Amino acid sequence: MLVGYLGPKGSFTHDVATHSFPTSERIAYRTITDVIKAYENQEIDFAVVPVENSIEGSVHETLDYLFHQGTIQAVAEVVYPIKQQLLVAKKDRLIRTVYSHPQALAQGKAFLRAHYPDVAMEMTASTAYAARYVAEHPDLEIAAIAPLAAASEYSLEVQARDIQEIEDNYTRFWILGAKEPAMSETLSPALQKISLALTLPNNLSGALYKGLSTFAWRGINLTKIESRPLKTALGEYFFIIDLLNEAPDLIQFAYQELDSLGIQTKVLGRYQVYTLKDNGMEKR
Amino acid sequence: MLVGYLGPKGSFTHDVATHSFPTSERIAYRTITDVIKAYENQEIDFAVVPVENSIEGSVHETLDYLFHQGTIQAVAEVVYPIKQQLLVAKKDRLIRTVYSHPQALAQGKAFLRAHYPDVAMEMTASTAYAARYVAEHPDLEIAAIAPLAAASEYSLEVQARDIQEIEDNYTRFWILGAKEPAMSETLSPALQKISLALTLPNNLSGALYKGLSTFAWRGINLTKIESRPLKTALGEYFFIIDLLNEAPDLIQFAYQELDSLGIQTKVLGRYQVYTLKDNGMEKR
Structure with a gap:
């Protein structure tokens, strides 16, 4: 099995790929786009890329590619501590x-x-x-x-050693692929999540409010919402929403309601979140 | 009058500073934080920094500094075409x-x-x-x-000349200072806007929904919403919201209601938006 990751060797993503797939062959790519394209060209079975850091925020290259061009989805997430x-x-x-x-x-x-x-x-x-x-x-x-x-x-x-200023610095890494991977036993499973990209019909204020309503009144918890530019004009956005995948039936109803409101939904990932076993992160 | 900008000389921000304040002395700083700190240390009268690009999204260094540490506000905005x-x-x-x-x-x-x-x-x-x-x-x-x-x-x-792939590429630049500047006549005034940072009490799903309600049911138009990590833990955010400043009374009521909901509001800017006169951007 071949695993591609954002290189070069010695990067944090390399570390996550090694932790997740210790027995697989791992291949470094120069950019996030190159890793995802390698998957699309069937050169690799899984792609490991960063998606969000607790200080810097989202990794736009990952989310924008998955939204605009990608057909690949996240099938696992690793939350990894960043120490410099x-x-x-x-x-x-x-x-x-x-x-x-x-x-x-x-x-x-x-x-x-x-x-x-x-x-x-x-x-x-x-x-x-x-x-x-x-x-x-x-x-x-x-x-x-x-x-x-x-x-x-x-x-x-x-x-x-460990010279970083803020102690609580973590990055979320996504493993992209066709099916859920068998992850290394050095990782602990935590939450189940879904990441969606919503595209609204015109008029941001009302449409976003209605979109969020479909989740709010069903008691579906959001763990994140973020706007990203659609790259059409300044001021036009799509929205990335992370949900806790606790009530699959209710989430299906929310999808149907979003559809009837004219809000387009693209699933970026449906995944188990993993943390490292041996550094006190099990509580996350 | 002294104007600081994100350097080095020849940067897009330099260009915007020259366009906005053609007769002032302009000083380059190495980072966005350095420009803002120079203002705080009273070395300069206005600070010019990028805040959002139509392709790349928000400039985190600007928004994070203004939210976490800044007492300075945006007093004007220039929307500037990016050509490479x-x-x-x-x-x-x-x-x-x-x-x-x-x-x-x-x-x-x-x-x-x-x-x-x-x-x-x-x-x-x-x-x-x-x-x-x-x-x-x-x-x-x-x-x-x-x-x-x-x-x-x-x-x-x-x-x-003009080798960029996407034609419609603009960056919003903020002019930070104590009072509204007299802007060059090569710029046209467009919209009036307000940028707010909201900090929610716990439970994201419900609180954000209620916060947006205070604007939605008053018909106050949002032009942007974006989450940024609070830098405390992965999954904790503050929200940047841009409003059209068309109904000041209603916006005051919204502030009061946000306050009573336990949602903290910080004003990042209240500003006139300007565009370049001679490149067909007047329609924005």
Whole structure:
């Protein structure tokens, strides 16, 4: 079985793919769109992509592709803790410049200010690229902020551990495919959820209100609602809604009512949520 | 009068600052947070920052800062067309690598595939950084995708004009400050709007529904609704709502009702929307 993921090697998505499918062959792709397209071209059996971070919010490339072009759906979700490490080619050497993704730099800023006040920060396209750059330039006085997986992947040393500012930082990853995967036993099943994309007929105020009514008066719990631009004109949106999949009958009635209101519904995923077993996340 | 903007020079935000305040001194800052902080430290009189793009969606750094930390509000909005140019140090030379921001690369991909099928694409932190890099390395076989303003700023030549894939690409920019600015006459006033951030008491489904009711049954039109993570835990959000400011009395009643429902309201801006006079956008 082949599993594609958003690379490069040493990325958080790589880590999630390894945790979820420890015995499968795993293939890195350069962009989220490339991973999903690889699935559509039947190069892989499952695609692992990030969908939402607790600080940064939704991953637009994933949701927009699934809404606009995709026919593939999420069949499992993994909620994964994001911890950032300060990685170097050789430990305890002078560090003049730190490379990382803008969000990881933001998360590491307080730590760097306290421990490396004179360091310069340079942005890269991903944390794993930063780690690779440091590994490829072992003689420069540089470091990367990147996941622990990147340290082993690129043979880097951990200069400082868990330097992120906000402790409670998690990312939701979706596993896209045709059927529910057999997940590794290192993961615990939690909630069952459904993610929908709603497209409203004109007049946002009234239509969104009516759409939400179909769930509210049936007591169906939403865990998320978000608007995304339709890419037609500024001010035109579609809506992503996550539901707890607790009352399948009621949800079917809600679908029918949305349809009769002229609200289009696309199912982006119907999935079991998993968390890591050994880091106190079972309560989620 | 001093106007701060998200730099570097040659960025779209620079262009908007120049258009809006042609006779003021303008100062570039490195990040959106730096621009807003400069205002808070009374270094500048107005701050110009991007807030939403019609393809990419909201600019989280702007909205999150204003919600979580800011006391500053939007006092004007400029809706500005985004057009991308292929810029080179010297025209009609071989191009092996094209540098730009990931979104601009995505927008230019179809053009490059058609006209430069063998070119490599490299990501940079912004379009203006890409332009500056090309200007600083005039002997390399490289190009940048960047705004027209970057060509004059960095003395680059335009190899190909308006190469973006989607024609209808606009960004909303906010002018933050203490009072409504006197805007340049090259801009036309359009709608009046209010942007609010709502924080709900627990139970998302019911509370959001009730919050929207306060606007819906008064016939107050929403032009946008979006959730953003509260950064506390995965699944906790605040909501950004844009209203047409057509019935101030009714909006005051809605505020009171939101308050009595336990929904907290923060005003992010109350502003006149402006468009460019000479590019057919008056109809917006």
